[in-house]
Amino acid sequence: MKPDDKQIKWVKEPKLGLSGRMYLGPLLDGLATTARHMLSTARGDGMTCQFPEERPKFGNPLIYRGVHRLNKDEQGRVKCVACFLCATACPAHCIDIIGTQSPWEDREKYPQSFVIDELRCIYCGMCEEACPVDAIELTALFDLTGASREEMIFDKEKLLSVYDATIEQEPMRSRQGAGGQGHSAS
């Protein structure tokens, strides 16, 4: 895609007016938000909750960016095709993949090893964006803890187990097969 491509829409920042430059408008906006939240807390439907006894509710867990999972295809095999696009997109360089020829007739390449350093990850979701087969997804699991650094380095088996643990609550975002949209990318 070139910079003069018709599909690119270039957006300019709007110029600030006088009140904007004096921070007056935004300041009042902020105070209004605080006041609104005060009122709603007083009414009993608060913004905060008693974590961990009480679990927070998500508006839409499907767009929450928590722990990763590796999705499985219809036959229960890892959906990832080891294209390294997530590792390429990842700004934190925390995805480490070793690709190899797959043992299956209908698929060409698969990850022999797939490791994410969950401590290094910044939960930006770029990997999810980059994946051509929707194999990697960020789940709504947010309270990730571990007793050591090693424990927080998730390998393929662990990432697949996150899939098993979350697939009930969070269905896969797309039904794209490991072949992607093409017919024989496998």
Add this chain to the structure above:
Amino acid sequence: MATITVDGQDIQIGDAERLNVIQAADRAGVAIPFYCWHPGLSVVASCRMCLVETGTKNKDTGEITMMPKLVPACQTPAKDGTVVVTNSEKVRANQNFVQEGILLDHPVDCPICDQAGECWLQDYYFNHGHQERRADVRPFTSKRREMGPHVTLFADRCVMCSRCVRFTREVSGGGELQIIDRGSHAEIDIFPGYPLDDKMSGNTNDICPVGALCSTDFLYEQRVWFMEPHDSVCTRCSTGCSVQFHVNNDQLYRIQPRYNPNVNDWWMCDLGRYENGHVRAPERIGSIKQRAADKFTDHLWPEGLKAIHEALAGVAAKSGGAKLAFVLSPYLTCEEAYLLASYARKTAPDTLLVLGKVPVVGQDEKFKSGFTVRAERCPNRRGVEEVIRHFQATIVDWAGLLTKLDAGELAGVYLTANYPDQWTDDAEAAKFERLSLLVVHDILPSALARKAHFIVPGAASVEKDGSYVNHAGLIQTGEWGIRPAEGGHVDGQSFSDLLGRKGLYQASGVLAELAGAVPFFARAADGVPEAGLNLVTGEEKRPRTTALGTVTHPLPTFRSIASEMLEVE
């Protein structure tokens, strides 16, 4: 001088130059897309990607007559008065149609294709592609098949440019590849029972513009955009092909040829390309070791070298310099050989300098295009010889050394090796048994190293800077791509430390010094250009870098397209 007009821009080309329109346009900074043409192969004009409008300009009247139809630029010679139009509607429409036609039954499996990132289809799609795919046809061909030990064919990705077929017929000469079936069922294949297994087979992977032919050894090892190229020289035989080491995270992943008309043109052999297991072999020697009885103990770096220096000086003092020999391996660079020889002569003025073992395997193997894999399997015999000749009137070779050992004429030997394969045996090693000091400087353990009093770790060619002189006297310089095996240092650093020089070893500085000291190397005083310098004839070709880059891939690569996008506001 011939004048050619490309998109309204006049360019001059020399009378003796025989360029086609693609090359002429390249000089003007205009990229005409192409698949089937390759500067090293015959022209078939079959892909139709390069079609342009041409015409002739009347010298006297200045009137331009255009041809009614598009013609292939690869097949049209650039003559005086040729007018080329590459940016008209008609030309663009053709490029789009060709591109769309190829993509119709292409699997578009870029995510798992090894060529992604350096694929011509991808690159051209940016420039000439449609945004939408108007049809999606399942390829009629089979999928994956081995063509030979190093080459895997993904038939569905093939664009039928026939480059690989022409390569085996015109360059390597084996003619193993052919096109079977017709139309959209056509695919590349070998004749049953005759695999593509000659020593040049790996080149087909390079010239395939798409991911149809992939290197089996490199398959799925690494995505290309993670790797960094480092220009260097192949050290597997005395031809000394110009190569590029592709490395990432201190690992050597791939070796590819680099265009050099003085040596290898666009090619290299499979030996140099694939035989590099020694680089990260688990048994690599990593530290200075000293032997007491049968046990080796590790030394820290400065103390170890100091102990070796004292031992060498001790032998020279006790038995006399003439009984101390320094063996200069033909795997050393010129700079290293010079430093080690200087050190030898500093230890005692009459030490013996010996040219290390020159491995010879079979006969020179010459291919149809003239490309030769030499029997002499080392990169720098000539360079080391010239260095020795500077210090010593005669050259003592390996056989000469063994004779001297048998006659008991030597007391101490500092032996450099760095051979990528096993190069010696117990019988040979036994001859060194009587020495009071044997220092072996090598990358892999050997029968000889087990007998050594000291072992010094060496560096593989991908780990060091330095120059090599090939069989024809052409000196070429390589740069390091990865660091030496854990604990090791580059050879030049060890020798420079032994010499008592302070600071980091800089190959370029030593080369300038060498050029000043030894007349044979005088031409290299200001460094060595990309395509090398012939120190014997004093003449060599200088490939021109055109406005669009090299002649092999005149397109911006994946990386440069990306950075181009970043630069625009």
